[in-house]
Amino acid sequence: MSTSYSDLALADPLKRAVAEMGYETMTPIQAQAIPVVLAGQDVMGAAQTGTGKTAAFSLPLLQRLLKHETPSLSPARHPVRALVLLPTRELAVQVADQVKQYAKHTQLRSAVVFGGMDMKPQIEELRKGVEVLVATPGRLLDHIEAKTAVLNQVEYVVLDEADRMLDIGFLPDLQRILSYLPKSGRTTLLFSATFSPEIKRLAESYLSNPVLIEVARPNATASTVEQHFYLLADEDKRRAIRQVLRDKELRQAFVFCNSKLGTARLARALERDGLRTTALHGDKSQDERLKSLEAFKRGEVDLLVATDVAARGLDIKDVPAVFNYDVPFNPEDYVHRIGRTGRAGASGVAVTLVTKNDQRLMGELEKLLKKKIDVEHLAFEDEKPRGRQNDGRRHWRGDETGDARDEVRRTRGDRQRTERRAPPVAPADPFFDQPYEAPAEVAEPAAWEQKARPARSGLSANIKPKRKVAALFKASDSAD
Structure with missing residues (x-):
């Protein structure tokens, strides 16, 4: 043929x-x-x-x-x-x-x-x-x-x-x-x-x-796409995106979320992190969606954060990476999402961020792909290794120079946290700084307690009145 x-x-x-x-x-x-x-x-x-x-x-x-x-x-x-x-x-x-x-x-x-x-x-x-x-x-x-x-x-x-x-x-x-x-x-x-x-x-x-x-096994992923699955906490996902972009020297990427609200929020958060970002989801007008795509095609933005509205068929050449910020609800969408990279024979990277709550979705994805997925641990640059060394202290990754640098960074961070947590010092007040002196008429508690104690038979002598302040005023009235 x-x-x-x-x-x-x-x-x-x-x-x-x-x-x-x-x-x-x-x-x-x-x-x-x-x-x-x-x-x-x-x-x-x-x-x-x-x-x-x-x-x-x-x-x-x-x-x-x-x-x-x-x-x-x-x-x-x-x-x-x-x-x-x-x-x-x-x-x-x-x-x-x-x-x-x-x-x-x-x-x-x-x-x-x-x-x-x-x-x-x-x-x-x-x-x-x-x-x-x-x-x-x-x-x-x-x-x-x-x-x-x-x-x-x-x-x-x-x-x-x-x-x-x-x-x-x-x-x-x-x-x-x-x-x-x-x-x-x-x-x-x-x-x-x-x-x-x-x-x-x-x-x-x-x-x-x-x-x-x-022309390929049904539901197969492109062989030109390098796939990674990282297990981490929800709060570490944004940090993971930044680190993978830096480690693999990626200039642009798709970032897929499962919801329109999550897409909008993530785009704003990544923008605050210093990444040029645009969002694409169903709540945006057609004009806004087209402008977002054109800006991404021209290289004016680094990340296109999108729902699965962008997972099907979009042909944007030379996009080096795709991030699955959320594991897709529909496993077939995974095939389409990562198909935005590695197109026309080019190589690409697909990174899926997995949390402990994604066990069911990952199981469905394994059934679709007909293979066991190896979930990796992503070592962040400022992460401590698991376990303790002989001196009982947790050491940081890196060589001797890196350890020294990280020690300085950790010390600085501890000092900043201590300064942030220190309670504010109240201004001095001469009146409240004086020692407390009891009034003369209550200097001898036994005297006013005897006057205030109700004269009832059968009561224990050890029972003291519940309202001492009221008894005090009664004792003063009788003295007058």
């Missing part, structure tokens, strides 16, 4: 676009999927993220649509012929950009629609006519209901990151969208990094005799 793009049966405009983008050799998923799609067969494609699934379905799709190419300006001559559905806005924008690059030397039109922004610009573009429509399910339904997107001439349907769309609740939306498509004569393609047995059965109900293409 040939792996050169020059050997593919692609039209010259597409070959020229591929050459300008620097593509020479196909990835395994491209080499296996493109000929099948060119033959018009349905495909279920499973491959590790970052292996070129977008080109695997876009190039043959555009090749087959060239028969509809026309220079006409009439929108009626440019109906939607191909529909590409994706789970997130960022992924939709990315795929749409790639489709435009592949088709730039043709007269095929493409557009992208997604939520989080005004529909009016999208409506204006759709009314001009497009052959390839890239969309998120929710916003596409909005356009269908507004009658600005008509799908009765669709010939190709692509569900990219299909398992994610079904996992996060898009199944009802997908069923509604598919009901608007032609019942026959349609080619359906599903591409994803992972396929569970349940999703395979569900996907097969949409496809006709699909060809299953798996």
Whole structure:
């Protein structure tokens, strides 16, 4: 099987676009999927993220649509012929950009629609006519209901990151969208990094005799990614990120959290630590999310702290590392998260910060990866070794010079802690500094106690009155 793009049966405009983008050799998923799609067969494609699934379905799709190419300006001559559905806005924008690059030397039109922004610009573009429509399910339904997107001439349907769309609740939306498509004569393609047995059965109900293409073991992680799991306390996670960045001389990284609130808080905390940081999560507007991505791509920020909205399909070149600040709730998301690094054959580092409360999640991850995970101990620069030496003192790591330096640091820290803990000294007050002198009338406790004791028979002589102050005033009154 040939792996050169020059050997593919692609039209010259597409070959020229591929050459300008620097593509020479196909990835395994491209080499296996493109000929099948060119033959018009349905495909279920499973491959590790970052292996070129977008080109695997876009190039043959555009090749087959060239028969509809026309220079006409009439929108009626440019109906939607191909529909590409994706789970997130960022992924939709990315795929749409790639489709435009592949088709730039043709007269095929493409557009992208997604939520989080005004529909009016999208409506204006759709009314001009497009052959390839890239969309998120929710916003596409909005356009269908507004009658600005008509799908009765669709010939190709692509569900990219299909398992994610079904996992996060898009199944009802997908069923509604598919009901608007032609019942026959349609080619359906599903591409994803992972396929569970349940999703395979569900996907097969949409496809006709699909060809299953798996270029890697299901749910496998990329071999180019160096993976580490560190066991530590919650309060040490930020310190661990700083140290790994410093030790491995990493300039940029993704940092994944499980919640939107945790993402926002962590981004602010890392910013206070002196790291240039931006956050990406579902509560941010589309404009803010796009600005965060662009700043990260340009190298203006060091860390992109994000929820799993950024775990799928985002193609940002040369990101050297990924941190899992939280172990993902869904083990499949681990595969997608660490797929943001080590892309296109480059090497990468994936660091997962594990606490003692993550035992169940780690067990599920081991089941998915089908291997035992070795959890390491991260030695911080200012950490003391476990155990005691012969003199009973805890020694610091390092050579003799390092020990001396750390001893000075520890002494300085002890002094600062002592100074911080020292109670404030109250100002002197001459009145309160005088010694206490009892009044003359109470100098002999026995005298006033005898007067104050109730004259009741049967009471023990050892019982003293409960209210001595009241007895004192009674004794003074009788003296007057």
